[in-house]
Amino acid sequence: MPSKVSSSSKDGNSPKISEATVSRLPAYYRALSQLADAAQVRVSSEELAALTGVSSAMLRKDLSHLGSYGTRGVGYEVEFLRYQISREMGLNNDWSVVIVGVGNLGRALAHYGGFGSRGFRVVALVDADQTLIGTKVKCGAEGKTVELLVHALSDLEDVIKETNARLGVVATPAESAQVVSDRLVKAGIRSILNFAPVHLSVPEGVDVRKVDLASELQILAFHEQRKAV
Amino acid sequence: MPSKVSSSSKDGNSPKISEATVSRLPAYYRALSQLADAAQVRVSSEELAALTGVSSAMLRKDLSHLGSYGTRGVGYEVEFLRYQISREMGLNNDWSVVIVGVGNLGRALAHYGGFGSRGFRVVALVDADQTLIGTKVKCGAEGKTVELLVHALSDLEDVIKETNARLGVVATPAESAQVVSDRLVKAGIRSILNFAPVHLSVPEGVDVRKVDLASELQILAFHEQRKAV
DNA sequence: ACACATTTGTGCAAAAAAGCACAAATCCTC
DNA sequence: GAGGATTTGTGCTTTTTTGCACAAATGTGT
Known part of the structure; x- marks a missing residue:
């Protein structure tokens, strides 16, 4: 069983992100891009959830499958989270x-x-x-x-x-x-x-x-x- | 509690067709239209399922929510089933x-x-x-x-x-x-x-x-x- | 340094969806 | 008209997805 610590850039096996989650990642990505354009630095699960039309609990669970990229009591860093999603989805390659x-x-x-x-x-x-x-x-x-x-x-x-x-x-x-x-x-x-x-x-x-x-x-x-x- | 017998044309309450089923009905409808154009009279759940990319069991369960429109040992009548779906989905009104x-x-x-x-x-x-x-x-x-x-x-x-x-x-x-x-x-x-x-x-x-x-x-x-x- | 207010991450429960397997119903053949 | 071959309709099981609730972790103010 692979260690659960923050899956490094090239994790050997796929941590199995559910299909439902994958289908929502693009929406998160876009909302984060908008926030980044507006120069917003941090965002809470509640706010991002509202922007994408999902519940905050679902959003948090979705993101948790990518890794632990938020900070408790604070929220998520917009640019950092956006980058992580884009990397996970392969949007860096063109x-x-x-x-x-x-x-x-x-x-x-x-x-x-x-x-x-x-x-x-x-x-x-x-x-x-x-x-x-x-x-x-x-x-x-x-x-x-x-x-x-x-x-x-x-x-x-x-x-x-x-x-x-x-x-x-x-x-x-x-x-x-x-x-x-x-x-x-x-x-x-x-x-x-x-x-x-x-x-x-x-x-x-x-x-x-x-x-x-x-x-x-x-x-x-x-x-x-x-x-x- | 409402009777479960074949919901007649104007059933007072909705027999609650699941969202997943609703999302597949258009595909069934289109496949049936194609078959009708090809003058095919009958179709089995297996065949219709293959045309729409679902399993035959799922197709049958989906259709069973609309009513019992098939004939065991035979299959479904293309035109009849097509009409039932179009009626259910309101495609008769324009x-x-x-x-x-x-x-x-x-x-x-x-x-x-x-x-x-x-x-x-x-x-x-x-x-x-x-x-x-x-x-x-x-x-x-x-x-x-x-x-x-x-x-x-x-x-x-x-x-x-x-x-x-x-x-x-x-x-x-x-x-x-x-x-x-x-x-x-x-x-x-x-x-x-x-x-x-x-x-x-x-x-x-x-x-x-x-x-x-x-x-x-x-x-x-x-x-x-x-x-x- | 300690209590307090936030907000994430997640175990567990509930609901929804999909899949299996078979009894019930029909047709066909002899 | 009886037996066998099909094929539907559906109860039950398994899997997936969603929702809830709270502990864990962080920041803040005094």
Whole structure:
């Protein structure tokens, strides 16, 4: 059994952070970034919890899984905690992202500031549409925009190899999503963000996260309907 | 205590479908729609589960909360089950959606086919940007596109009243999201889909669902980092 | 140096979700 | 019409997640 003392920078085994906790870390990270921008030095679990919409007890337990980075009676140091979370989540390395599907959504994603900043960089755009291939699309939010060439879907493997992309975004129509996914996986991508409204089946070891706009609306509608009793 | 027999069309109290189940119903609904389009008449829990990426046991338990709509030894009738889910989720009524923030994302959402179809209709676009107000934006996917005028943010309340919108989509920058949310709530909106990377605090009785692109990538990055041990 | 006010970290309890396994119900074949 | 092959619906178990409450640790003031 490994010692429990503050897991040093390169702990051999994973201390097993629960999935629920992982899903909340980004929110903590963002709130801490905001506080840092506002030059706030310290923050209590209560305050940070309020900013992120969780209970303070849950926040403390989540953070305790990363290590004991707070000071009792005082709170957490904003910059220090932010750094610890970013390190834990691997936001220090920067991650290369390939977006497949340069329709309205794909383009919006390419422009999206949250992608460009904080560790993520869109390095390649791919589409099957002949009329799009070869055109240039602006990537990144204002500040550091880059123009990227849209590559042919048939070059997907080469593009991934050349750009060293490790994260794949599927923003294609539902019909082509599975095929694209298969090719991403074959090209070595093991983490996929899927915006197409279908379930992607992938081999073990590959992670898929799904963002489904229509589903979210449907869930809202369900609850909305219940309210109107 | 209410009888447990098949909750009839207008059951007085909610049979309490768990949140986890609700979040999966849209996936079932979509898979069933696909099957229906392919003219498939029946489907087993095993098959539908495979299409949606859940276990067959979980699927059956989820569906059992809606009622006993399958036939043992046979399976489920595609059209019938699809209808039951759509009824349960209120997809028969059509829901009017107002989108606040007509940037890249807002426009992509307006175009998005999944919104226009199946019960949802974008009825209003609102933005604070003077250069956008008064311009027209195409809404809906190919087939039935509509041009919508972009209204001024200051007219938000009127627009909501006139269009009878019940669902609000926040696609503004983080800075303005909370203000917009407050105004949506004040105008009577009680279901909000939030794409801005901040937590919205809303009074009780208002539902907010958050879609956060950067968070999703960060979660993927976390797991990706762990793989590379 | 000592009591006191804070605020974290965490053991334990409760609730929610997921998984298992099988009885009950249906269809099909002979 | 009886037996066998399916497939649903569900009771029970296990796991995960959340919530509570308080001891432990720190800072403060006198």
